[in-house]
Amino acid sequence: MTKSNCREVLRCIDTFVDGELEPSEMLAMQEHVEGCEECSERVRFQRSMRASVRNVVQSARVSDLMRARVAHALAEQRVLAVRESEPVEAPAQVTSEPPRMLSWRVVGPLAAAAVLSLVLGSLANKTQVPQASSSPVGSASLMTLDAFLEEVVDQHAHPLPPETTNPSEVARFDQFVGVPVRPLTFNRFQGTLLGARMVPIRQSRAAMLQYVLTNGHRVSVYVYNPRAVRMVASPRMQERKNDNGPMYVGLMHGYSVAVTDRRGIGYALASDLDEQEILAVDLPQ
Structure with missing residues (x-):
């Protein structure tokens, strides 16, 4: 981006507020925002909205029922991802090609599910309540x-x-x-x-x-x-x-x-x- 205008700011405002543009584009966008009251107001509103959402999310306590639902959904996603990664059965062939790595589409959900499962498991171990039959x-x-x-x-x-x-x-x-x-x-x-x-x-x-x-x-x-x-x-x-x-x-x-x-x-x-x-x-x- 060599010259920012209001239309470009409106199109890239989310990426700009998150700081994910290229440095040269960030600089050009910032120069335009500082000189345009309308675009400056849009950016302030986006940042204020993100801050409000972040404060609400950080202060809210996730219920145990919701934790169980998230863990169950991630487990289903993990099973689905593994099934999608399984190759279609074909006649056995001798090949010299090295094994292919899993795509990020498969690795991403698996990694996220593994991390969240560990966190939820840790929380469950810390707060587990003994049932009537336990000592x-x-x-x-x-x-x-x-x-x-x-x-x-x-x-x-x-x-x-x-x-x-x-x-x-x-x-x-x-x-x-x-x-x-x-x-x-x-x-x-x-x-x-x-x-x-x-x-x-x-x-x-x-x-x-x-x-x-x-x-x-x-x-x-x-x-x-x-x-x-x-x-x-x-x-x-x-x-x-x-x-x-x-x-x-x-x-x-x-x-x-x-x-x-x-x-x-x-x-x-x-x-x-x-x-x-x-x-x-x-x-x-």
């Missing part, structure tokens, strides 16, 4: 109750976007938590599900269900596998007994917190409700 002692994550509640309160105060807002879909988290995950039914307080998502708890996982009550207060309920997360008691928590068994309550950074175990299912709550109100939250039996 809870050998693979459980040991942590203090205070450390556990620190994470609970932090996620309640700064919640990530939900993965679903449909109460009927929270049961799909069972396979990731290792215990049944069910929506709450409120008796004393009427509540609406704001959203639900998976959250990390040290070496394990929990399902986070966020509710807003009719009185305006927000409650976060965490469902976790107590066999996978063993906790050391804390003097900051007080035991309170009710009809459904003991519940440990306390305050953490200005929020009321509570922890209990209902028939092998762990529940943790964080809210700006007071102690008596958080004890009245109806958990699944």
